[in-house]
Amino acid sequence: MKFSTLKNSILTQFKQENGHLVVPFLVGQPGGGKSACAREIAKELQEAYSIPDSRVVEFNPSLRDPVDIMGIPFKSEDGTHSEWLPPQEFFAIRAGQGPSILILEELSDAGMAMQNPLCRVILDRYAGQMKLSEQLFIIATGNRVEDKSGANRLSTKLGNRVRTLTFDSDVEDWMTWAYSHGINSTLISFIKFRPALLNSFDPKVSVNPTPRSWEDVNRIPQELEAAVFYEHAKGAVGEGAAAEYAAFVKVANEMPDPQEVIKNPEKAPLPDRPDVLYAYLGAVEALVEKKTAANIIKYATRLSPEFQTVLMIGCYRRFKGITSAKGFSDWAIANANLLLGK
Secondary structure, three states, X not given: OOHHHHHHHHHHHHOOOOHHHOXXXXXXXXXXXXXXXXXXXXXXXXXXXXXXXHHEEEEOHHHOOOHHHHOEEEEOOOOOOEEEEOOHHHHHOEOOOOOEEEEEOOHHHOOHHHHHHHHHHHHOOEEOOEEEOOOEEEEEEEEOHHHOOOOOOOOHHHHOOOEEEEOOOOHHHHHHHHHHOOOOHHHHHHHHHOHHHOOOOOOOOOOOOOHHXXXXXXXXXXXXXXXXXXXXXXXXXXXXXXXXXXXXXXXHHHOOOOXXXXXXXXXXXXXXXXXXXXXXXXXXXXXXXXXXXXHHHHHHOOOOXXXXXXXXXXXXXXXXXXXXXXXXXXXXXXXXXXXXXX
16 A cells, blocks of 8 residues: 555544554565654644653664563562563553554564564553553554565564555655655656656665655755766665666756746746656746746646646645636646546
């Protein structure tokens, strides 16, 4: 399932009576966005149930020992027996504290010694001897064994305690996320131009293009010289994807000024090459706001129907107010078939 479907369906499940007893386990290839999905679910749960940050715990079992769940034994005050001192993370989400959230990151990386105590956390809501929150939402993430990322097979008893849901990357979902997270317009345009490269994971290769690695590419300083920029991109997404993106960036740097669309939409350039046009429309999208929307719509009508849709959908993702701009209703009616996918 894609990001938005997983997120919405899990939130719907959690809102059911005793829905918090279900433990969704998001499984997919490395870098696809599983952790981001889990954190967005947690954020919405925080808002819905007024859960403070102090009761949101991320726990990576592959980096910890069983004692980090069970607690440390110590002698009782009367010296007759031992008791257990609970770890801080689980103490924060103990019973009586109110609704809480536990994200189990990279659950599939956990060895059997960690899987055993996690079974009780997930099913019985106990960390060792300490009872956990009466309304504890647990979300787990993990990679697939076949991706050679270090994932282990879950024991059958642990697998039986979670609901395994397959996470698949989706270009449309990524676009929605990218527009709201400050991803460079050139990178967004490139993924539109080459959607297959958003997530081209090969377990035989150590460096792959994935949503997470493209986010890393987005952090590369734009002012670096081309050869250096390429080397950084190669280190993030691999040689082939980096070469294509570096070439696309060069095209974007040489394209006409997108401000021409705002100044004179009837005469602004219409690049012939598809890669140049994708880059150019991405730059135009970045300019959309209340004052510029009408002129962008006017420019869009000069494009082929397919590219009109690319531009207008991109603008809508950035600025929902474009639907109120002059000319939008006429454009939407004229292109209804394309918008509805007919």
